[in-house]
Amino acid sequence: MAAELLKSAKLPENFARVLVEKPEPLAGRQTIQLVLVREVQDYTVLRTEETRELNTVWTPANADGTGDIERVAFLAGKQKAAESRELEALLRTWSTAPRKECYLKSSLCMECPRCVLFGATDVSGSAGKRSNIKHRIAYATAFSLLPVDPSLREVQTFNGVDGATQLTDQALGERESVRPGSLFASIVTLRAVSELELVLAIKTILSCTRYGAETRVGGIVRNHLVGVVVADEEIISPLELTLALGDGVPDPRATTAAVLEDFKKKASTPARVHVLTTEELGRLVEAVQNASGPDLVEHGYRAAQDFRKQQEHYRTKDKKKNKKEKGRNTDT
Secondary structure (H helix, E strand, C coil): HHHHHHHCCCCCCHHCCCCEEECCCCCCCEEEEEEEEEECCCECEEEEECCCCECEEEEECCCCCEEEEEEEEEEEHHHHHHHHHHHHHHHHHHHHCCCCCEECCCECCCCCHHHHHCCCCCCCCCCCCCEEEEECCCEECEEEEEEHHHHHHHEEEEEEEECCCCCCEEEEEEEEEEEECCCEEEEEEECEHHHHHHHHHHHHHHHEEEECCCCHHHCEEEEEEEEEEEECCCCCHHHHHHHHHCCCCCCCHHHHHHHHHHHHHCCHHHHHEECCHHHHHHHHHHHHHHCCCHHHHHHHHHHHHHHHHHHHHHHHHHHHHHHHHHHHHHHH
């Protein structure tokens, strides 16, 4: 499957270098940064549950550190939760065979592509507790390109309607939300992933459209993949990307590619960094879109089973080692 995707996308060899043949419990530093612009398409509530105020943070206004502005913060946990559940739902949709139930947060199967990529903890409480799975996908807080006021914040009043009279009574409260058209600079980092996992991750991000609180009445966000970096390290953070892009993104792909090339020079080993060109990025997205979801899922479950077998091998190996060392101590 890997050869098929690389062939159709015509990606350079140094891109293929960071893709592992299959997921392994002992992961290396092969790093892929998916650079995104998240575009709000409807009123979106980005807040914590304890307060009804938007999550905001003061950051530098410019890349040189001058000035301060208040930006909306799209918390990493809010992005991860939505996309983890999106992949979970896609696996159910595309699976052609009966699978063990898996859902957040109390019933993770530890045997599916989502668990292997996003990480999972065994909460069964059984005596023979299985190994946990460390995540190989990471998120960071995304920041709005524009300041909060007056550009982004929208305060809406909502009312209750009497079912019998169809009349509204007093206002029930107010809702602070982010206005449609708002842009957020975001980065999702993949570590030591296979090509199959890369495709599933990109498909999930492009498919996911509901974020934040109260998604039943809004929260639509369109994710644009505007850049990809492959390296042995993370070369840029969402805040650095935000400051580099400035107030607007007239041509996201072209603008982002130039920004990433600049940050490539600051990497610990620039020779090991490759920034996909606009043309390469377009071919990659097209190849991902053309990949069959059901085929990916079947291959993904087999890879997840192999991953768990490898984990069990290490666990059994450690048990034998500990037993052997215990025997030596008894003899002395």
